[in-house]
Amino acid sequence: MNTPVPPTGELLIEDAVDDLALPLREAFARLDSSLGGRLVLSGDPYWDAARAAWNLDVDQRPAAVVIARSAADIVRTVELAGRYGLAVAPQGTGHNAGPLAADHGLADAILLRTHELRDVHVDARRRVARVEAGALWGDVVAAAAPHGLAALAGSSHDVGVVGYTLGGGVSWLARSHGLAANQVLAVELVTADGRHRRVDEEHDADLFWAVRGGGGDFGVVTAMEFRLFPIAEVMAGMLLWPVERADEVAAVWAEWTRRVPDSVQSVVRILHLPPLPELPPFLAGRSIVVVEAVVLEDRARTDALLEPLRALAPEIDTVHAQPPAELLALHMDPPGPVPGRGDGMTLRELTPAAVRAFVGAVGAGSGTALMTTEIRHLGGMVEPDAAVLRATDLGLPTPGATAGFDAGYLLYSAAIAVPGADEAIARSLGRLLSSMEPWRAPQEYLNFAEHRRDAERLFGGRDGRLARLRAIKRAVDPTRLIRSNHPVG
Structure with missing residues (x-):
């Protein structure tokens, strides 16, 4: 949609909530009447749906839910929360x-x-997308594809653009193009004082730095702008083997990742799939090991690069030329909300001993209750120094709070939270993470951290980054009105 781009600087929203000396229930009623969206309270028939997270195993019990339809709704909500000592999440x-x-x-x-x-506007000439706060990657990909443009999108169509990008954003093009956060040009957000700001490298530069990889602790994002790339086709697909070959496949893949160029992004996964009717027959009820790969090369070069993996004679090989839009289906993520348990960690390296620990924890005969466990290859433009050098060379904005990761790989594992499985899942997840602990990298990835972490694990250890984030938080939100899933402290 052709959403106009507002001027840089502070944006003004009229008719914010009056300074009310009312009981909270009456103040909520006044707020509800002023919203273009709606306010939902406990006892409302829509309450459970309004408070539901994507992970249906998470039980969110807020004081109220506001479903916003405009930036003005967000300003009004923040104003009321500030007056009544509430937080806004x-x-x-x-x-x-x-x-x-x-x-x-x-x-x-x-x-x-x-x-x-959900509005998305693509400026094909500038190769820039402006998206509203609720836009999904499926929305962006659909809008960009007709112009031959690609975004640094998440692995599934229903991943939210804003949350993914605030946490850094590791896409299928990360090794060649860096984190999604590094491609952000401007962010529009409402801060705790009720101001609606548009920040970029020249306006509120500290805040602009913080929101690019520092998480959602600094304001309520209403829209963001980011670069798109002229990529019309990639070579991508999966190679599949029975899980009994996981040790062999994972070892070859790990060695292979040490030699491939930055144009190759890949994942090794061990899956134990239930016999669900919605799964294709070659997956339903099976345990398998899979390598998923995306290659920004022509067919001949891709074939040459994949030869060490194909020498293992995969049972299925789906690698083919495809538009970037098809990458949203490559990872086979659930098509909608599910109840689940999972967590992740970054790895410094993937030695032969680390591969054995990985397979031992979740491979054949492990007895694991985890459905999917993956290791993603990082490096390339995901390395912080490489990201900074590229920005300097191309005259791009300096990377934000998370320029990249001092880690070679990214581990994530999850299971469907079926009744009675809690203990088995917790035991299996704990076994996996403890097995990989010797190779843990110092910095965690916000988007794969499904349990609380100390801020030092997420933001510490690099050039005073955490101290700077905390100073910015104090400046824009001294009362900690804005509450995120991973606060800076």
Whole structure:
């Protein structure tokens, strides 16, 4: 849609909530009458749907839910929360909501849902997309594809653009193009004082730095702009083997990743799939090991690069030329909300011993209750120094709070939370993470951290980054009105 781009600087919203000396229930009623969206309270027939996270195993119990339809709705909500000593927890799709909901973390907060703000505008000439706070990657890909443009999108169509990007954003093009956060040109957000700002490298530069990889702790994002890339076709697909070959496949893949160029992004996964009717026959009820790969090369070069993996004679090989839009289906993520348990960690390296630990924890005969466990290859433009050098060479904005990761690989594992499986899942996840602990990298990835972490694990250890983030948080939100799933402290 052709959403106009507002001028740079502070944006003004009229008719914010009056300074009310009313009981909270009456103030909520006044707020509800002023919203273009709606306010939902406990006892409302829509309450359970309004408070639901994407992970249906997460139980969010806020003081109220506001479903916003405009930036003005967000300003009004923040104004009211400030007057009544409430927090505001912004949320689009509700991915990675577990840390936010833990230990009754929403009891004094308004859960501010932005999922109805879905407008996407693509400026094909500038190769820039402006998206509203609730836009999904499926929305962006659909808008960009007709112009031959690609975004640094998540692995599934229903991942929210804003939350993914605030956390850094590791896409299928990350090794060649860096994190999604590094391609952001401007962010529009409402800060705790009720101001609606547009920040970029020249306006509120510190805040602009913080929101690019520092998470959602600094304001309620209403829109963002980011670069698109002229990529009309990639070579991509999966190679599949029975799980009994996981040790061999994972070892070859690990060695292979040490030699491939930055044009190759790949994942090795071990899956134990239930016999669900919606799965194709070659997957339903099976345990398999899979390598998924995306290659920005022509067919001949791709064939040459994949030869060490194909020498293992995969049972299925789907690698083919395809538009970037098809990458949203490559990872075979669930098509909608499910109840699940999972967590992740970054790895410094993947030695032969690390491969054996990985396969031993989740491979054949492990007895694991985890459905999917993956290791993603990082490096390339995901390395912080490489990201900074590229920005300098191309005259791009300096990378934000998370320029990249001092890690070679990214581990993530999850299971469907079926009744009675809690203990088995917790035991299996704990076994996996403890097995990989010797290779843990110092910095975690926000988007794969499904349980609470100390801020030092997420933001510490690099050039005073955490101290700078905390100083910016104090400056824009001294009372900690904005509450995110991974606060800076």
